Amino acid sequence: MNSYRVRLTVIMVVMVGFSVLAAGIFMGKTFKDNHLNALEDNLVREMKIILDRMDWKHGKPEELYGYYTQEALRLKEITESRITFISGDGTVVGDSDHDPKMMDNHANRIEVEEAKAGGVGKAIRHSDTLDANLLYVAMQVDPGNPDSDMIRMALSLQDVDASMQRIWTALFIGLLILFAVAALISYRIARGLTRPLEQITRVAKRIKSMDYRARVTVKSNDEIGELGLAINAMADGLQVQMARIHQNESQLASVLDNMINGIVMIDRAGRVVLLNRRAEEVLGFSARELAGRHYTEAKQQYELSQIIQDGLERREHLREEITFYFPEERLLDLNLVPIFDGNEEFGGVLLVLQDVSAIKRLERMRSEFVANVSHELKTPIAAVKGFAETLLGGAVNDPETARSFLQIIFDESDRLNRLIGDILELSKIESRRVPLMFSPIELEPFMSKTVELMESEAVRKDIGITMKVEPGLYVEADEDRLRQIVMNLLSNGINYTPEGGVVSILVEPVLLPWMEGMNEEDVDYEHIRIMITDTGIGIPKKDLPRVFERFYRVDKARSRSSGGTGLGLSIVKHLVELHRGSIELDSNVGIGSTFTIELPVLQQ
Structure with a gap:
């Protein structure tokens, strides 16, 4: 209860201080505005008198510079203000403080634009030359005419600024005293309350940003200290859990990326949840293109979409072999496995893609090789056997026929020997045993x-x-x-x-190509x-x-x-x-x- 009372006291002190500050600001602003309005009215009256007494001439600026500059200098001695004469197009034709020929066009000055719109315009700007604020008041020579020439008077606001400075100084000193008293009252409370809360807030933000090593330094046993201990315990638990999650994710990502089979996970709504690197190569799509999108958005052949649809509807293991033609022709063995969570709720399907093109090709090559070897070996063996049987049947008694048959048997045996040698040689070379x-x-x-x-x-x-x-x-x-x-x-x-x-x-x-024409x-x-x-x-x-x-x-x-x-x-x-x-x-x-x-x- 005492802490609430102290906090209420601090709030009241702050409110009083702000009230005094607001009142001082309001008073100072009111004083300044009234003073500026009075100065503006005086300048307007003086300009009306000048216009009434002055002979206003027209012509080219080169013809008017001398006349209006002399008039501006004369009027400055009388009014103790800067006088500027401006033609209808914004050209300065006379000024009491500067050479008008060197001055910029004033058509876009605030006071000039206001004067064109309403007859009289004013503006306050800082003068680098005088290092003081100046009040500029411009008035049309011919009111109501938007192309009218203008007269402008500028008056230093040093006196106004000095008066305002005294007001602000007094207000500042009063506020300093008030806030010093308030600070003495609230210091102990602010130190004991806000600093631990700020630290807890910083630690909570770091934990939110997944910096689970952040901890609160606990220095008290009150409610704030208990809050700090609870946040530290929460950070410890989160750090352990996130370390396990990151480790599991890293291991899972490593396994998926290095699998020789493609893996595609699709949720119960048909959206692609996961796509490993091998699946990207097989399907010709990147995970960035398909993740979160419906599987039918992938421009694949009809058979694959039909198998996925059957798996989502039947929710049982399916296996098919289909030929893919994009991005290249391959024979794929597809296994579609349903996924169920711990509560036996259907979560989607897992599509396993195995490229069996090389296996089938090797099987075909092996079959062709065995068939070719059998055929190639059978031909000379059959020849040797046939002519040997002929010799055994009586042809051996004819020396000329026997010699001819024996030469054929010798040639076929030699060919058979070379064939077997080449087969063994090729086998050693292909198995890298050479x-x-x-x-x-x-x-x-x-x-x-x-x-x-x-x-x-x-x-x-x-x-x-x-x-x-x-x-x-x-x-x-x-x-x-x-x-x-x-x-x-x-x-x-x-x-x-x-x-x-x-x-x-x-x-x-x-x-x-770049070596052509060079010396050997x-x-x-x-x-x-x-x-x-x-x-x-x-x-x-x-x-x-x-x-x-x-x-x-x-x-x-x-x-x-x-x-x-x-x-x-x-x-x-x-x-x-x-x-x-x-x-x-x-x-x-x-x-x-x-x-x-x-x-x-x-x-x-």
């Missing part, structure tokens, strides 16, 4: 030696091999594997080039290019994308007759990729083919 031993290789002698190894095969078919290698070219590679690449491509060119044809090799650095010594190239060109039968355009596939043959009969296994180009492609390079094929039917290999000079 260790590459990189070393610097000078390409000019390397290519010469490789061509020597293939010359005998080329001579048998009367095929010429030409070679052009820029001297001083080096590349870091596995020498045996690089030779295997080049020999496979040379053998391929020789096999599919008619007699009298040519197989050529070109090795050069890969120059960037200044060029620091990063890749080399190997081009192997033949004048063979060529490959149709429709077969170009598939020539590097296992067992793919453009001309199956020609390939088998040449002893090919259908795995050579596939092995070449994998070896080039193990060297972190690239291989391309350009071919025209009846003209020939060009294999272009680009390899980095240095291996990482």
Whole structure:
């Protein structure tokens, strides 16, 4: 009760102080306004007398400057006020204190605008020249005429300001005494009451801004102290809970963002609540675009929208496989799982998107590979078995027939051996079980030696091999594997080039556009290019994308007759990729083919 009484006393003291202040302000303002009105009336009367006694002339400003300036100086001596003569367009034609030629146009001055509107206008402005406030009063020479010339008088308000200063000083001293007494009375209360409340308010605002480390310093055991302890306890609990929430959110976000499956959460109203990074990639939409919007707003195919709708209606687990065509074609395994809260209330559905395109493709490739291997192995085995049975049936007694059959059995066995070897080789390369031993290789002698190894095969078919290698070219590679690449491509060119044809090799650095025209010594190239060109039968355009596939043959009969296994180009492609390079094929039917290999000079 005493605290209420004290607070009431403080309020009364403050009210009294404000009342006195308001009364003083009102009195001071009234005194000042009355004094200014009296001064304004005196100036108006003086200007009327001046206008009545003065001969007002008209003409160009250059002709009027001298006359009105002399009149302004004469009238200033009489009125002890600044006199200004202004033409109808705002041009100053005479002034008692300044050169009118140097003065700005006064048409926009407040007192001039008021005078145009009502005959008489006034304004109070500070004068930097006199460092004092001046009262300006303007009056039309021809009242009622908006283009009338004007006379203006300015009077210093130093006396008025001095009187007001004395009033304000007395008022200020009285208020200081009153507020000093009030301050002595309310100091103890304000200190004991407001400061703890202010601290509690600051701490509460920091907690609201999620700064849960803020605490109240408690110095008393009263109600305010208990409030501070309660806020501290609340902050402790919030800090622990928010730390757990942030940890859980971080873990959940990390799990969702790094999942290989897409996750989309949709509430019972059909709004998208959550979308992880993988789902964004699969669906072609960002979480920012879809979050909070209805799932039907996503421009997806009808099957997906239908599955989500069925899941929201049936509220049971659904699984489907559908093909998506945007942003790219993929086969997706969709699992739609209903979500229920602790009270068994339906909260929505969780859509799990698994891209099974690669799995299906691998399964298809594995099936095709097994089928191709079975077919390729079956052909020579069947031939060996058939001719062996023929020999066992009596053909062995005919030496010429027996020798012919045995040669066929030998050739098919050799082909079967090469086929099995190529399959094992390709298997090791694809499984990355082939260790590459990189070393610097000078390409000019390397290519010469490789061509020597293939010359005998080329001579048998009367095929010429030409070679052009820029001297001083080096590349870091596995020498045996690089030779295997080049020999496979040379053998391929020789096999599919008619007699009298040519197989050529070109090795050069890969120059960037800005390197063109530079000296060879200044060029620091990063890749080399190997081009192997033949004048063979060529490959149709429709077969170009598939020539590097296992067992793919453009001309199956020609390939088998040449002893090919259908795995050579596939092995070449994998070896080039193990060297972190690239291989391309350009071919025209009846003209020939060009294999272009680009390899980095240095291996990482």
